[in-house]
Amino acid sequence: NAGVTQTPKFQVLKTGQSMTLQCAQDMNHEYMSWYRQDPGMGLRLIHYSVGAGITDQGEVPNGYNVSRSTTEDFPLRLLSAAPSQTSVYFCASSSGQGAVYGYTFGSGTRLTVV
Amino acid sequence: GIQVEQSPPDLILQEGANSTLRCNFSDSVNNLQWFHQNPWGQLINLFYIPSGTKQNGRLSATTVATERYSLLYISSSQTTDSGVYFCAVALFYGGSQGNLIFGKGTKLSVKP
Numbered sequence: 001n002a003g004v005t006q007t008p009k010f011q012v013l014k015t016g017q018s019m020t021l022q023c024a025q026d027m028n029h030e031y032m033s034w035y036r037q038d039p040g041m042g043l044r045l046i047h048y049s050v051g052a053g054i055t056d057q058g059e060v061p062n063g064y065n066v067s068r069s070t071t072e073d074f075p076l077r078l079l080s081a082a083p084s085q086t087s088v089y090f091c092a093s094s095s096g097q098g099a100v101y102g103y104t105f106g107s108g109t110r111l112t113v114v
Numbered sequence: 115g116i117q118v119e120q121s122p123p124d125l126i127l128q129e130g131a132n133s134t135l136r137c138n139f140s141d142s143v144n145n146l147q148w149f150h151q152n153p154w155g156q157l158i159n160l161f162y163i164p165s166g167t168k169q170n171g172r173l174s175a176t177t178v179a180t181e182r183y184s185l186l187y188i189s190s191s192q193t194t195d196s197g198v199y200f201c202a203v204a205l206f207y208g209g210s211q212g213n214l215i216f217g218k219g220t221k222l223s224v225k226p
Contacts, residue, residue: 033213033214035216040218041218042118042200042216042217042218042219043200043202043214043216044216045213045214045215048213058213088155090157092214102147102159102162103147103149103159103202103214104159105149105156105157105158105159107155107156108155108156108157110155
């Protein structure tokens with residue numbers, strides 16, 4: 001099925017551990033992004049990419065790294081997990097310059113850092 | 115940066131009622147989208163509507179770009195309409211093309 005696939009769906013980490021959240025899309029979209037959702041805060045942009053080899057920071061990038069080696073994949077790495085990174089993470093993609101065709105979101109990863 | 119404000123923050127309806135959700139934004143935008151997040155957390159794109167009016171079944175949306183607001187109408191609400199409705203906007207310039215800025219959402223509960 002076409003769309004955005006995120007793995008894992010749930011994850012519990014200990015403070016200081018590192019991990020990678022995976023995101024893959026099969027729609028040949030150039031633009032991909034990562035958001036985090038916290039209660040009462042809406043969605044906030046972490047990092048984004050306008051194409052393979054190009055990434056940039058969003059509103060809340062600290063503690064996260066990204067890379068875009070292929071059009072399909074856009075992994076998000078937590079370098080040293082902290083309780084403040086407990087959140088639901090969403091990956092999104094869109095086609096066309098400036099994302100004029102609407103966004104497709106993955107189903108989310110619920111991360112708990114203890 | 116652009117500010118996005120949604121109202122009301124919470125809304126409780128009886129099944130069959132109509133409702134209007136509002137989104138105000140602080141600057142001119144090239145992109146405005148409405149999303150529904152269902153109780154299981156899935157985000158679904160409802161409308162891409164930077165200006166004008168669109169309709170999809172019981173849902174319709176209107177954006178008045180010159181006055182910097184958008185409205186989402188839900189008619190004959192059903193329990194499956196429950197969830198959180200987000201408005202998101204973007205302004206295209208330089209390296210920030212396509213970055214959506216989200217409001218905090220309107221939580222809708224439809225009672226049977």
